Amino acid sequence: MTDSEITSAAQNDISQTVRMSPAIVCAGMLLGFLLSFVLLNGDAQGRVNLFYLLLVFLLFPLLGLITSVLSMVSGKGVNLARIVSKLGFLGVSRSSVLRQLRQRHLDKHWFFLQSQFAMLAYSLAGILTLLILLVATDINFVWRSTILTANDIYPWLKGIASPWWFWESAQPSVELLERTQDSRLTQLYESPANLALWWPFILATQIFYAFLLRGMLLVVSRSIIKHRLKSDFEQQLKQRIQQNPRRQPEHFELSEVRHQLPSTYAVINWSALPEAIVAQLDEVAGQPRLVAGPLASEKEQTQAEQYAEYKLVLVKAWEPPLGELHDFLQHGQGFIYPVNYHQHTVRNAEQKHLKEWRRFCSELHNWQLFQPAAATTLRGDDERSATRDGEGTA
């Protein structure tokens, strides 16, 4: 497995955290089915207390929602995610993901998200159970109270039903309340069909307070986790690494180095090497001299350019070739001799400097690079270091 594969594998694991955990969803759904079924089955006559339904389908989900949001926002309370991460049955990969989430301070968010999935499953199971039982059996919605009257309860129910004001049949009414009030002593109902009329209200309560609100929280918490994962500094570093791929090493064509000179040639001290240095060069002795270079006059330069025989151009080895020299070398033919010196003594040119001159010469037709034969022995050592640079030779 390569490094990038490990990196992406780790990232994939984390990105999976925004998906639902099947075990948690199944647990929520099972609880929803059981609780709804027990509750909606009612007593022997199929009577179901409206208040109990509101307790399970409205109050519990709302309280749970408020508690988890407050806990999330304040960051206080027991970190259930950490407890979950220590459970043995989770497996290595899940534990690893939870560790990564904890490192990014997202373990609580993950647990919050999973609890939204669980509650969604819970409410979906409740809705399904209600619908199935509505089809398969008779559910009689009643309410009982010792001290409350229909007029007392109505404003509360009206408030609860306000989010679905557009759904007429799911709105409570005083008349319906009066018709569905139950007493365990008197069981006389003018019209038993009225007892079923509460089902749209109960269904709407489930859909809005349990399903929709949790769904909204799920979307919000998912986007928070996604955003936090994306803005995590490690994730951004990975992106920067991808955006800055490594460059390939350069490869140049290099000319060969000559160690022999013709018998006659004119010497040009192009780089204005000190005379004391030029005097140390055996190759200069007895040869005619021409003047050219940055410090030469135009007349001298022209004369040097027009010289038709071989020329030996002395240059400072450490200075890279400039355009001025390139222009001059368009005329005539000969050799370029990079000279190195230190404290008034001639030294062998360094390989890294020679390489630059070799590259330069490879682009010239009538010019070759010259180095005295004695210098090659030392250069042999440097050649090895050149190979390490990854640069090719001609």
Next chain:
Amino acid sequence: MKANKLARFAVVGHPNKGKSSIVSTLSHNDDVVISSRSGTTEKAESITVDTANGGYQLIDTPGFQRPVKVLRWLHEQGANASERAKVLEKFVHDSDCQKQFPDEVELLKPIVNGAAILYVVDGSHPYGAEYEAEMEILRWSGQPSMALINPIESVDYVDEWKSALLQYFKSVQVFNPMKADFEKQITLLKTFSHLNSAWSDALQNTIGDLQVQRQQQLEQSIALLSRLVEDLCEHRETQKVLTPSQAEKIKPMLEKQYHHWMRERETQAVRELMAIYGHFQSDVVAQQIDLPPDLFDCGQWFIWGLDKKQLVYAATATGALGGAALDAAVAGSSFMLGALGGGLIGASSAWFGADKLADLSVQGLPVGGYEARLGPIKNRNFPYVVIGRFIHLHAQISQRSHASRDALALDANDFQQRVQNLEKSTQRELHQACERLIKQRPVDNLESILTPLFN
């Protein structure tokens, strides 16, 4: 407003004198192409260092190629001193000059447009009179300027250069972009702020921002280490098998996978560490990360982690602390035997378990079959080794110049000394954290525990 006050510096000079290296170092950007081949930079390239409250722009320019001819052309225009800047502007816009002297036009364009001049020379080789033509051209611009002597190979000729440059530039600084650490870079930026008073405030703000950025980089590095050490200490390799004997057979394969994952995880962390400090082009990650010694070379661990004596001390201290908690729980009626016993157990396990790595365990699965598990690592020294190696790398990478393209040369460092120099209470916290890590228990404040080690 910010753009108007943005300080702009054209880095100019002979080819191959380190202009691109200076731009790379001062922009903290190793994406600038630095080549041994002269004339690599053919077009002026601007790199903007953008910070929250300031910023500056560095312009990498081609080297002078025909300075003598250019100076001759300028002289031919017959301008007096007051007209020289305009002549230079004319040169830049002249179509013939653009054809004949493309490099000079390209390098002078930003200067004509108001950039300050940073003239770069090599202080390791003798001064030459041929440089005077280009210095004279730059003087014609009348722009604020500074000369930087780059001692590429040595400082042998720095003085010689200094006396020549001072005739053309008011300020001459020695600056080696390959070796300049963050502090040296900041010092140079401070001198830049004196070049042009209009840029002074913006540059001061930029320096402040860069120092804040530096602190953030340190914090991110610590967070990175915190995640790395946790991941490495908790990692396990698993494989489903049919029988326990099959688990024993696949142990070598699991070990190989386990070691590979650990090494790759460390490599990933180093790559990210380099990215924190803006290094993307160095060889260290690709080839040199096989740190000496290898992560699993236990024989060499004491170079990176704690030595045996320190390890025993750490285990004794944390063991005694656990025992002391027991003593406190029974209100001292244990006669402090808990602390004594805990310390002894810790010490002996550290001594005898010094070479212990990860164990193989086989667990039955509820649905049938078995799971072979290798890891997590048991060795007490392991977290210290990971921390020691990372801190050593951090020390090198955080001071590494962005001009440097060489592979990092890594040697063992003074991690043990760093631990020794910590306050006793901080040492204790570190030992406790490492003890928890090796037991796969989360350490909430790991980053704050690791911070003193980076100071």
